[in-house]
Amino acid sequence: MITSVLVANRGEIACRVFRTCREWGIRTVAVHSDADENALHARVADTAVRLPGAAPADTYLRADLIVKAAVAAGADAVHPGYGFLSENAGFARAVLDAGLVWIGPPPEAIEAMASKTRAKELMGLAPLSDVGESDLPVLVKAAAGGGGRGMRVVRRLEELDAALESARAEAASAFGDGEVFVEPYVENGRHVEVQILADTHGTVWALGTRDCSLQRRHQKVIEEAPAPGLSASLEEELKGLAVRAARAVSYVGAGTVEFLVAGEKAHFLEMNTRLQVEHPVTEAVFGLDLVAEQIRVAEGAALAAEPPHARGHAIEARLYAEDPATDWTPQTGTLHRLAVPDGVRLDTGYEDGDEIGVHYDPMLAKVAAHAPTRAEALRRLAGALERATVHGPTTNRDLLVRSLRHEEFTSARMDTGFYDRHLPELTLPTVDPHVPLAAALADSAGSRWGAWRNLPSQQQTKRYAVGAEETEVRYSHTRTGLMAEGVQVVHADPALVVLEIDGVRRRFEVARYGDRVHVNATTLTALPRFPTPETQHAPGSLLAPMPGTVVKLAEGLITGSSVEAGEPLVWLEAMKMQHVISAPTRGTLTALPVTTGQQVQVGTLLAVVQET
Structure with missing residues (x-):
């Protein structure tokens, strides 16, 4: 029997796992970086262990330190959460080798499916090996991990090399694995997935479908269960494929099989061998606690022959500290107040007064609503977000409310290009005078x-x-x-x-x-009534749009270099995402005051390009 669980993660998912552990009478252990010393997940756990030495962005990728922390704290099980090492077979083995219970799938299943290239091969598919003009557009994708990291859409062949390079760097930073691959990019498809749960006795549940089509930078923003508008035959096909994928690797625990749906055709994307961010909508519809089920399965319990019946509809929105109107720029600062009305579920890793830093994903919370019908769930969630108190940095709250009330979404005609088409209208300022x-x-x-x-x-x-x-x-x-x-x-x-x-x-x-x-x-x-004069920058000045770290400068770039319009000059990394600062025009580089590894704040001068 599991008596103490270490969560090898941070923020919202660590707090969420701890909540179930407390309900079950299981002691909890948190790990934290120096940057997270006062984070909520470290405060609410029964025991917290500092992970020494590593830079904040890499701390939660140190399998050796995490296993050592689990042993030192007397934990007898490890839950990986999502992201970081959650799909790392080596980490799973290290946990098992230390004599601890791994609350996740077998390392062999992770190995087979966590690499998207190997998963496609297992499903009889193969990535593109030689990209030509006729293959465009294509998607560059990280072989490990998820959450939109290491993903780039390429529409022009000359952009492919730069996309491969930046995707590799971002994937290596986020998952410790820089492998990427290329696959066809399906325009205007729907992102539909199936939640699975399997035990050690051969039972595999397919817990319905979810639609996650509303995405920015290939990272999900709004999710719902069940996926609306699917034909009965397509839904059964998706669930059948998901079960087939799970059985192919003798899967155990919770996982998700993802598809891109165009019409009645389903394209296999990947299998995520972990709990998904959007698992609350499935929990609401099936009346389950998936974390509790993960623990039961890890203890050897058998699932019932059939899963519970689905009831109603659930929709979840991810509240981010970001500005959608300025290319989804991450925001930092103090979260002074966060509260939502009763009647919806709030999963968060923050409390009032906590700081939102530059090192990690800017998601503040997930807000989910469950109701008998989709229309009622939509109305309930939009109303709750509209009335929520969110005091602090700029967030995507207004965008979420407008998205949930957009006619294309309310009529379930959305696809993954929703924000490409509608972002300008959804971010228009409409201030009550x-x-x-x-x-x-x-x-x-x-x-x-x-x-x-x-x-x-x-x-x-x-x-x-x-x-x-x-x-x-x-x-x-x-x-x-x-x-x-x-x-x-x-x-x-x-x-x-x-x-x-x-x-x-x-x-x-x-x-x-x-x-x-x-x-x-x-x-x-x-x-101020009498504003102080602003610093004047020369024409062609490129300023940091967010706080972050300069991780790369264009090769051979020096003052006096000739640059082309759109040419990448400086790479910034903030919250595990890379942002490329490009030349606004053809010209000459007249200033480059930053160096690799330098920390910069919003508005820091990065470069000056004098137009020629």
Whole structure:
């Protein structure tokens, strides 16, 4: 019987596994990097072990340190979570060799399926070996791991070499394995997968389907179960293929078989030999705790002959600290407040006041809703996200709400190109014109000197920025209180403003952290009355769009080099993703002030290209 589990992971998935362990009376052990010393997963575990020596980005890839930590902490089992070493057969063997229980599939099954190239061969498929113009577009893909790391779509043959190189580097950083391969890229397909669960007695469950078509950078954003709109015959075919894949490698535990569906045709993508990020939607529909089932299977328990019946529909959205309007740029800073209304499930690795750093994936939380029908689940999830309190860095919350309410999604006509087609309209700023006024009134109501004026009738002004847009609001202090044109100020204090607008009373909840002001679901930046002059950069300056590390400079690149428009110059790595900074125009490199390995902040000058 398992009595103590070490989770070889961090963040949300570690917290989620710990939750089931606590319910089962199992002691928990966390491991953490120096950067994660105060992270939630390290705080909530019964025991936490520091992983010494390695850089923060690589710490959770050190199998030797993790096994040593498990033995030292007295754990008798290891759960790998997802990502990092979760699909590393060598790690699984090291755990077993140490006399510990591995809560996952046999190393041989991981070996057979964790490499996507070998998995395709096992399924009678083969990657492209020699790419020509007629093969385009193609997808460069990491052989190990997942989560969109090490993936690049190539539409022009001359872009292939650069895509292969950057995908290898990103895969090596994320999974410790730089192997990549090339396969045909199916345009406008749907990403559909099947959850499987197998025991050591020969029983394999196919726990329905999930649709994960809404993706950015090949990383899933919204997932649901069951996948809507599939014919009964296609659904049975997918489940049959998934069971076949599991039996082919004598699979044990939880896993997922992924497909790209175009019409009635299914293309095998890969088998993920681990628990998926999106497992909560399957849990909701089947009334299961998949982590508990993983533990039971690892202890040798047998599954029932048939899985439970599916009920209703579940949809999950991933809340990220990122700005979709600026190429999904990761965001960092303090998460001051995160709360969602009752009636939905919140899985997170953060608490109020935690820092979002640059070393790891920027997912803040998963929010999932379950209801009798898809339409009800959609409405419940969109409403909960809209009313959620998210105070801190910029997030994709507004994008999620708009996506869930988009006609293409509500009618289940989405595919993997959804954001390629709709991102501009989904990220258009639509600020309630009364939000800046509410921010100003709350600020004034909380100011010690707010009511004192030399000329009581003189209007006061405040300036705010919402994204790239700036606005100025005016209001007055009178003997009867605050006044603004076109509205009646019913109430104003630092946390709540109530305005009556055309006879309708509206509430604006306000929170301020430094110059960041959150009013309901809108985030503003308070601007100074007399702004300080901004640093002037020369034309053609390339600035860091995010905090990160310079991991590479173009080979032979020096001041005075001639560059072509679109030519990659600098590679930044942030949160295990690589971002290429390219020349905006044909010209001459006149400045290159950064070096490989340098840490940079947002706005750091990386290079200057003078147009010729």
